Amino acid sequence: MKITDVEPIVVSWPPFENSFWTSLNRIGQVSELVVLVHTDEGIIGIGEAHGGSMHYIDNTGVAHISGAGSTVTDILKPLLIGENPLDNERLWSKMFGLTYQKGWSQIGATRQQILAAMAAVDIALWDIKGKAANMPVWRLLGGYRNTVPCYVTGGYYQDGKTIDDLTAECKSYVETGYNAIKLKIGGVSVEEDVDRVTAVREAVGPDIDIMVDVNEGYDVRTAIRAARLLEPLDIRWLEEPVHWYDRIEGLRQVADATTIPIASGEQALTRWDARDLLTRGGIKIMQFDCTRSAGITEVLKIAGMCAAQNVNLALHHDPQVHGHVMAALPNGEILETFPSAARDPIWAELFSVRPEIVNSQMTLLDRPGWGLELNEDTLEKRGVRG
DSSP, X not given: OOEEEEEEEEEEOOXXXXXXXXXXXXXXXXXXXXXXXXXXXXXXXXXXXXXXXXXXXXXXXXXXXXXXXXXXXXXXXXXXXXXXXXXHHHHHHHHHGGGTSTTGGGSXXXXXXXXXXXXXXXXXXXXXXXXXXXXXXXXXXXXXXXXXXXXXXXXXXXXXXXXXXXXXXXXXXXXTTOOEXXXXXXXXXXXXXXXXXXXXXXXXXXXXEEEEEOTTOBOHHHHHHHHHXXXXXXXXXXESOBOGGGTTHHHHHHHHHOSSOEEEOXXXXXXXXXXXXXXXXXXXEEOOOTTTTXXXXXXXXXXXXXXXXXXXXXXXXXXXXXXXXXXXSTTBOOEEEOOOTTTOXXXXXXXXXXXXXXXXEEEOOOSSBTOOEEOHHHHHHHEEEO
């Protein structure tokens, strides 16, 4: 089998009417990089990546792919044409070499753009591998189970949103069957956030898991103070509590000061970043995002390191891909999902066939590869092709 084409498509949705805020950052729009890897045997692999703007509109109103999308076309595609797509480890190493070999900085892409482009390509190669083997990726990777527990991420800050609005939102998740909810904190005073989380705990009761995500919004002292105030509320984990510049040693100080388990890893780019979180950061939950960086081939190595450190996986974003990893391995704990089309139209609109989530459980499809089919109407309406 040979690769005959590598086709990027950037799919973007219109800006939100009322932006969603984490502690420090505004989420005003979403997009996804879809990569189709074509082969001479007619098998087409579907890959995905995300993490920022990947297209621009010129002064004539025509949209063009940029960033990780153009990296796929201009840099990775020439390396891959004619290669055997089943050789994912060799092709991963070939692509990763671009980030450190002599002259890498002259190739016209940042390391992060290369790693995001690699992620989409590598994920597509695993789709091909599953289709060639006529089995779903979750079974190809290990087949530990075919279902994965899920939680819903919500509780964002928005203009005009009150605590009553927040509790009504969370109760709606429970009514649809979710038994675990993650809330955003760190965007207001610690005391106000404790009031917000307390209100949600009272609204949903003691049997619903609550996680809180600071999105790197605190310094170490503030993170420790917040953690100690939140401890009586039975918090399942405290996520990314400290600023980006102290996400290893500072994170460890917070971990040592609280009984709440610490989760982190979505900002990690490689296994080496993940290693430092595991050995020096004090985390109990690993949230590496292989659709943001480096792909399935890399997350499997990280999963092995986590197993040796008694750390479970709760991989970040893109449940249609990460669900397969979580189902394949014994240390897959729980999967992040975004069921609201108002916050994440990707899940609602990008696929014509995908897994379903019922009563806080995703059941993986018994279809070859990822089991996904793309919605061609959405690609036509929202997509920009490279």
